Amino acid sequence: MADESILSDDFIRQLIDVGEVDILVGVPTHNDAKTVEPAIRAIQEGIVKTFPRERAVILNADGGSNDGTPDVIMGASIDEQHRSFNGYTLRTLHAISTRYGNNPSSAAALRTILAAAELLRAKACTVICPESANIEAEGVANLLRPIYCDHFDFVAPIYRRHKFEGVLLTNLLYPMTRALFGQRVREPYASEFAFSGRLGSQFLNRHQWSEEFKDYDPELELTVTALSDGCRVCQTFLGTRSPTKRQARDLVDAMRQTVGVLFSALDGTFPMWSAKTASQPVPTKGPEFELSVDPLRINRKQLKEMFSAGVIELESVLKSILSSGTLSELQQLAKADEDQFRFHAELWVKSVYEFAASYHKAVMSRDHIVQALVPLYRGRMFTFLVENRTASAAEVGNNIESLCLEFERLKPYLLELWNGRK
């Protein structure tokens, strides 16, 4: 354990009753009583159909629900007294619940799940989002199977998304993790994933769980840990992603939770990622990506305006972060008309890499660095939306691939920045 016990005596007692398990399914919740049931049914069915012999537990880590969420999950136990479920396991399928605090925290929930997984010596673990109305039993099984049966260490999901959903993911998180760590994991920041007991323990004992970091989502760092530690990684297609509370966050917070975590993770993993020169696809079950192209109304104009205003207002900050050439280009861009505005890939990648290097060097408060990236991202988002407004799914896919290749091509630029040669 990384710290003094975070687990209550009651929870320890529940873990004693469960004992060693093969499969652990973690469900972090906070007032999800209305939505959690489909996910729980999928989990139950996934275990019953695919792992009927295995020792399995569904573990609810609750952040202070007052709508009875834990009770819904506890009712998911299938034992000798609960035979009404359509299907059966040879063993008792446990469902246990613990409250890790009175406020939801992704970090505290994952820490609880990881700690329980370590104590129960779980071989394969998955985390399922309680809002996953679309997850199916097969999806749960597909997350766990590579870990349990094929000895992978980490399984990332792939979702069917709208072409304009997850722009931060397609324009920064995916291309950058791919370029740096050499593996093409399309959803490095997901609320559903699976991991081996070994990786879970490693992460539990290495991650900063202190109070200072309690508001940071650790999922992306878990992915980075898997990628940087030489773990066997694969992906599995889970269908259409359900809307989550996480999506409703404001952009600054989202940047902190993702880009900030990614930048932060680069420090300790430099020896590994600096040595990678190209990327490889990872084994994938199902399609590598699926995009839908239904019409979607987005206020692009506001994005451009916020970019321009940000570049002007944050000039002094950006001066400390960016090279003069990059800043100059951005300032030119800020003056451009909407029709001429194009935040091209090379400029975007260079900007991101310069931000990453400045974050590494802590040229100012790291949080301010991440916040300063927000207007730039809005500008890039504007361009992405414009460029792909009428594009087919395949064309959008090609554009994302081109951006990824740009991130890979310019990786030496990041290394030079990192080493202080620029």
Added chain:
Amino acid sequence: MPETQDALWYKNAVFYQVHVRAFYDSNGDGVGDFQGLAQKLDYLRDLGINAIWLMPFFPSPLRDDGYDIADYRSVHPLYGTLQDFKNFLAAAHERQLRVVMEMVLNHTSDQHAWFQESRSSRDNPRRNWYVWSETDTPYRSARIIFIDTEMSNWAWDPISKEHYWHRFFSHQPDLNYDNPAVREEMWDVMKFWLDMGVDGFRLDAVPYLIEREGTSCENLPETHIVIKELRAKLDREYPGRMLLAEANQWPADLRPYFGTGDEFHMAFHFPLMPRMFMGLKLEDRKPITEILTQTPEIPASCQWGLFLRNHDELTLEMVTDMERDYMYDSYARDKTMRLNLGIRRRLAPLLEHDRRRIELMNGMLMSLPGTPIIYYGDEIGMGDNVNLGDRNGVRTPMQWNGGWNGGFSNADPESLYSPLIQNPVYGYQAVNVLSQKRSEHSLLSWMQHMISLRRSTPLFGSGSIEFLYPKNHRVLAYVRQQGDQAILVVNNLSSSAQAVELDLRRYKGKILIEMFGGNLFPRIGDLPYLLTMGPYQFYWFKLRRI
């Protein structure tokens, strides 16, 4: 006849299943016999059992280990004479040991005189003693039981040029119980042995007595009529004798064989046995509690027969496909260990020679509701030989000592009916009665103690059972109760140490007395009762208010 006249004697008995052929050879011909068995009765008395179940000993071509009977009123010459049997029976009764014998009602050998007459011509008076058909199409809904050897339940008779019905091997034609003459004759056969003093019958293959078109030809109402007839005659003419059913069925299908206490006194609980092994391997009580909670109540005069192993394969007919696959993977990875829908192995090899698991399984056998039946040799942990055909690998000679032929016979080893187990782990030099008698801590000594405890606690035979469901699912806990007596049984099915909290509030104020050592445990209070248990450990506690 044993002194006790208790009509319900079978409810508090401990049975020992033995094959005459396999136990002790008194005349040096390589085959066990009744004189030999009689010589070993003191061993059985000392073991503590009080009822012997004899496997078939009738004249037979022995193509199915004696379950192919050629003469119901005699003893196979290899095993001795009728007089030898009578002497054995008297000697057993002198030692207060009851004797229950096998009776195969459903079929005979094709060498039986009745079948020879029946097949001799279509108008023979005994033609209708068996089930004949011009075609092999009737009763298509009936499953084939010996799927490894038989393709059909019909066999062609080249002599009378018709097909005859057989649910087991084709050399075992089924008797026709629609024929009153057959029913009368079989009762006469039973009377023949009852008059000699046998205490009961284990009736083989009971569900298959009657055939009806469009049915599975199992468990038919007409079959129950036949059994009720037999039972009524038995009660009327031989009170205190008992009938034990071999009906490998689900509990709900078995229940009718008890009737209202007017059919069988006892029936084997077939579905429980594989689930005990399954629960142990899974380290989860679920399979055991599920099957027992599905087991219907039976009349007060009736009893379940519980066993861990017997002369047959560990049958997996009464499990689901998924459970069967798990059992095969867990207990019979080597396919030579599999036979029909089962596993042809003995108790000790199934449990990997693990004394703790053997003790735990016997502990459950003795404490669950029913009468325990011990298969010969399992009390010393004998092994098996899967290289012998059919189920012969679990029917090898009893291992009495480490000397010549394991003390079983003075014959040349080559002339034994079966080779002895000789491997370094289970061979007769390593596993035998003599060496285990010399150690207070041997499995044999432990079994003696266990049987003694079981027999001195009638509650186990007739008390109710209430499962506790502690949250630790690796622990199987139940309270056996009769009147104001109660016994708490706690079994750790896990290979690792476990802590368990039991809700014993309804017994608040009572103290626990551990039954093996007599030690006191703390008094039950309001809080959950905490026990810590070693791997595969089990406790029996008397709950006493003092």
